[in-house]
Amino acid sequence: MSESDDKERREDLPEDDAEWRERLSDEEYRVLREAGTERPFSGDHVDRKDDGTYACAGCGAELFDAKTKYDSGCGWPSFYDADDDRIETRRDTSKGMDRTEVLCANCEGHLGHVFEDGPEPTGKRFCINSVALDFDDEE
Template sequence: MNKRHFLQASIVIVGATLLSRYLTQETETMAASNTKFEVNKSEAEWQTILTPEQFRVLRKHGTERAFTSPLDKQYAEGTYVCAGCELPLFTSDTKFNSGTGWPSFFQPIAGAVGSTVDRSFLMTRTEIHCSRCGGHLGHVFNDGPAPTGNRYCMNGAALKFLPA
């Protein structure tokens, strides 16, 4: 084995080791985030009550494509609830147009959401989930408007809108 092949093999081994540690941490965090909620259903039960897109987002930590949710441009007065268990999560008076293509809010209803560390896609973010069923809703970032400075960037597929 020449020096070039040795260096390439070493890089691959080190990269695979670091990636496996990173993926293991993500899996452990995601598994822990789905174990202690008031509403617990089997995967088959979730699949019967959710659309395929809702199931992918809420239960498999998916993300819908930007600008595809009709809730992104919904500004009527009302409440946004979890599509899985209908827990009220956000009110319309905390919604704003972030320009990102996902429904965005600067503050959830008190006690409605929880957070976990999301290490997917080789980055660390704060994942937001429903506090009742553990469904994945989206992520929170610190680039939102006053008064909180937060942007709760939610998947529209994870939400239902109930007009006032």
């Protein structure tokens, strides 16, 4: 993706909550804008094994390469690596837990959480809601 594509994405973002509600489905809105979580093993991408790229369902920014996806058994799509320029992380102490939240760097949509129990080479498990992702196959 080129810098001009990224710039267009940033400029095309909804300006307020009402515009986000128009752009997203109810479930996408609940997860991406309200930091919700889909039920485990319910998402379209949990068992996907195709080559391609996962993008933010809110803004279209490319986030994860399918080559970094693995079956963690947690019930959500899991990736062992992410481009630090495409995601942001912050501490999340909601629900009585201390976790690291993962957000889209472009639109600040909630994607899921990252944990330190993933495989090599990173040791990370990016546990991401399927509804927060769109998939583009390599073909």
